[in-house]
Amino acid sequence: xxxxxxxxxxxxxxxxxxxxxxxxxxxxxxxxxxxxxxxxxxxxxxxxxxxxxxxxxxxxxxxxxxxxxxxxxxxxxxxxxxxxxxxxxxxxxxxxxxxxxxxxxxxxxxxxxxxxxxxxxxxxxxxxxxxxx
Amino acid sequence: xxxxxxxxxxxxxxxxxxxxxxxxxxxxxxxxxxxxxxxxxxxxxxxxxxxxxxxxxxxxxxxxxxxxxxxxxxxxxxxxxxxxxxxxxxxxxxxxxxxxxxxxxxxxxxxxxxxxxxxxxxxxxxxxxxxxxxx
Numbered sequence: 001x002x003x004x005x006x007x008x009x010x011x012x013x014x015x016x017x018x019x020x021x022x023x024x025x026x027x028x029x030x031x032x033x034x035x036x037x038x039x040x041x042x043x044x045x046x047x048x049x050x051x052x053x054x055x056x057x058x059x060x061x062x063x064x065x066x067x068x069x070x071x072x073x074x075x076x077x078x079x080x081x082x083x084x085x086x087x088x089x090x091x092x093x094x095x096x097x098x099x100x101x102x103x104x105x106x107x108x109x110x111x112x113x114x115x116x117x118x119x120x121x122x123x124x125x126x127x128x129x130x131x132x133x
Numbered sequence: 134x135x136x137x138x139x140x141x142x143x144x145x146x147x148x149x150x151x152x153x154x155x156x157x158x159x160x161x162x163x164x165x166x167x168x169x170x171x172x173x174x175x176x177x178x179x180x181x182x183x184x185x186x187x188x189x190x191x192x193x194x195x196x197x198x199x200x201x202x203x204x205x206x207x208x209x210x211x212x213x214x215x216x217x218x219x220x221x222x223x224x225x226x227x228x229x230x231x232x233x234x235x236x237x238x239x240x241x242x243x244x245x246x247x248x249x250x251x252x253x254x255x256x257x258x259x260x261x262x263x264x265x266x267x268x
Binding site: 047061062064069070071072074075078082110111113118122123 | 176
């Protein structure tokens with residue numbers, strides 16, 4: 001199995017709130033994607049591709065800030081229904097994850113969505129990138 | 134004091150890891166800002182201004198997506214770098230809040246750290262609270 005197919009499978013297994021995961025190349029073109037069974041698209045795949053391409057551009061622009069801020073680790077864009085996560089990969093590709101963000105029903109206070117365990121997601125990414133495929 | 138100046142002060146009082154806050158218009162021009170300790174903010178002002186312009190443009194796109202793609206309200210964006218987390222929040226149709234949070238890992242972490250946790254729920258609560266104020 002190819003390295004990034006393995007990554008997408010591990011992310012899907014890791015957390016049931018992950019709806020969709022994909023890897024794009026340095027130009028923002030979709031290379032691999034994985035969608036959870038039984039989860040319907042909120043956004044058509046063509047629009048998701050456009051979002052991935054735009055996110056790639058955002059990371060390319062952010063490179064100029066690396067001297068002062070350090071290397072880019074990840075980004076999260078939070079909408080009421082989903083969170084979109086992007087992670088620049090070491091070979092120039094980019095990981096894109098869409099996570100369910102609908103608040104739990106039994107929250108006492110106003111909820112701003114689910115917490116994303118970025119530490120664990122980044123650990124999975126680092127583990128897969130360290131393997132020889 | 135305007136409502137948004139009040140917001141910046143409340144954020145600074147609330148969280149010591151916040152290094153800088155700024156509110157810009159939709160073109161990325163700084164309208165108000167606060168800095169905790171200039172020696173800790175190693176990002177030059179032109180770089181901050183460049184980020185504001187870039188993020189303002191990105192938020193216009195994100196808000197269009199919110200309208201067209203049925204994703205619900207666009208709430209916030211976090212860009213996490215090794216040293217800094219950059220958080221942006223649209224306040225209303227004309228203003229954007231940008232926050233720089235110190236992201237250098239604490240020395241006592243047992244496992245590998247990817248930076249510090251940002252309590253977005255509390256930050257969003259402060260933003261929503263201040264947005265209820267009358268000017």
